[in-house]
Amino acid sequence: MSEVIMKTKAAKATAVKLGTLTTAQKNEALLMMADALMADHAGILAANEDDLARGRENGTSSSLLDRIKLTPERIAGIAEGIRQIVELSDPVGEVLETGHRPNGLFIEKRRVPIGVIGIIYEARPNVTVDAAALCLKTGNAVVLRGGSAALSSNRYIVNVLRQALSRSALPADALQLIEDPSRGSVDEMLKLNGLLDVIIPRGGASLIQNVVQNATVPVIETGAGICHTFVDETANAVMAAEIAVNAKAQRPSVCNSMETLLVHSEFAGTHLAALADALRKANVELRGCDRTQKLISVDKTATDEDYATEYNDYILNVRIIDSLDEALDHIRRFGTMHSECIVTENADHAERFLQEVDAAAVYHNASTRFTDGFEFGYGAEIGISTQKLHARGPMGLPALTSTKYRIIGSGQIRK
Numbered sequence: 001m002s003e004v005i006m007k008t009k010a011a012k013a014t015a016v017k018l019g020t021l022t023t024a025q026k027n028e029a030l031l032m033m034a035d036a037l038m039a040d041h042a043g044i045l046a047a048n049e050d051d052l053a054r055g056r057e058n059g060t061s062s063s064l065l066d067r068i069k070l071t072p073e074r075i076a077g078i079a080e081g082i083r084q085i086v087e088l089s090d091p092v093g094e095v096l097e098t099g100h101r102p103n104g105l106f107i108e109k110r111r112v113p114i115g116v117i118g119i120i121y122e123a124r125p126n127v128t129v130d131a132a133a134l135c136l137k138t139g140n141a142v143v144l145r146g147g148s149a150a151l152s153s154n155r156y157i158v159n160v161l162r163q164a165l166s167r168s169a170l171p172a173d174a175l176q177l178i179e180d181p182s183r184g185s186v187d188e189m190l191k192l193n194g195l196l197d198v199i200i201p202r203g204g205a206s207l208i209q210n211v212v213q214n215a216t217v218p219v220i221e222t223g224a225g226i227c228h229t230f231v232d233e234t235a236n237a238v239m240a241a242e243i244a245v246n247a248k249a250q251r252p253s254v255c256n257s258m259e260t261l262l263v264h265s266e267f268a269g270t271h272l273a274a275l276a277d278a279l280r281k282a283n284v285e286l287r288g289c290d291r292t293q294k295l296i297s298v299d300k301t302a303t304d305e306d307y308a309t310e311y312n313d314y315i316l317n318v319r320i321i322d323s324l325d326e327a328l329d330h331i332r333r334f335g336t337m338h339s340e341c342i343v344t345e346n347a348d349h350a351e352r353f354l355q356e357v358d359a360a361a362v363y364h365n366a367s368t369r370f371t372d373g374f375e376f377g378y379g380a381e382i383g384i385s386t387q388k389l390h391a392r393g394p395m396g397l398p399a400l401t402s403t404k405y406r407i408i409g410s411g412q413i414r415k
Helices: 003-012 015-020 023-039 041-057 062-068 072-087 126-137 148-165 183-189 205-214 237-249 265-281 324-334 347-356
Strands: 095-100 106-113 116-121 141-145 175-177 198-202 227-231 258-264 285-288 315-321 339-343 361-364 401-408
Touching: 003 116, 003 141, 003 175, 003 183, 015 106, 023 041, 023 072, 023 126, 023 148, 041 062, 041 072, 041 148, 062 148, 072 126, 116 126, 116 183, 126 141, 126 148, 126 175, 141 183, 148 175, 183 205, 198 205, 227 237, 227 324, 237 258, 237 265, 237 339, 258 265, 258 324, 265 285, 265 315, 315 324, 324 347, 339 347, 347 361
Parallel strands: 116 141, 116 198, 141 175, 227 258, 227 339, 258 315, 285 315, 339 361
Antiparallel strands: 095 106, 106 401
């Protein structure tokens, strides 16, 4: 029996018990997990350094190394994320609808756990903890398959969490990590109908498309983040610069960072030079369209290929346009339905943008970096869903539940 099947079966065996646990029992287990992470942070950092050293030896980019890297502060933040999940309402058991039928049947619709959730993700070891905590809070078993770049970190973290669970009412086998780094382990998970109830991919476009195109298990699609900020002709120049720098440079390795800055020609003529200087001071490489290059120096000409690239790095496309319609057309062509922003003082422009842009999160005068479960008050997130079925945007606890109808009768039969 393969590792994938063995561990998924072990997870599934816990599903019934998970569904009967009280909120207090689940919260106690989560708090034990948070405490265990903090108590063993030195061991976690040592395992993480193994991943970082291997990455440096293999020529891993600085942006990817940043996604892998853990620090005492980041571990504390991850543990705090678990504690925030504890403070959130447990959606399991929530009554969504009730009604009496003319024949006397009482019908009640409640939230229930999905069952066994598979998470396939890449470099960020914090996803290991976020996914585990969110799934377990909602009474789901979880099978994690992280990327090889963070295998040492993930292995150590999951061992710490499972040891904590072994001291709680929540079965340790509800949390599993697939350690086989080969493509075959992913391919095997994609076909585990009857063992996995859903798969959620988190990572780059190639990973997500592989899962979406090849899975027979149902998939909740999380999308790559080719995010845009459009600065229109009425934008406040200081605000526009602060938002643009934050959206690109605050943490460029994540999916909600900006990849293309669209600038109205009227704004560009007066303010683009200063805006470009602010971005360069933040170590951002600029790639510009022909019109951009007439106003500022750039490192490279931006092409359609650039506009379709999620850099996850200190690289930004700059394109000058003449209207809101042109901005909307560009976003429709190159966007990934993740997060989009307009910086404007024109209320009509803002409303059109918010209404017409087809994305999970649309912003007026705020950085796209806020598309995050923690920032939305969910404690953490399982991913950013860019699909339109079941869940969209940052997926917190309710997105990890299904529904069940409970029908109470007194002997009714259908005629």
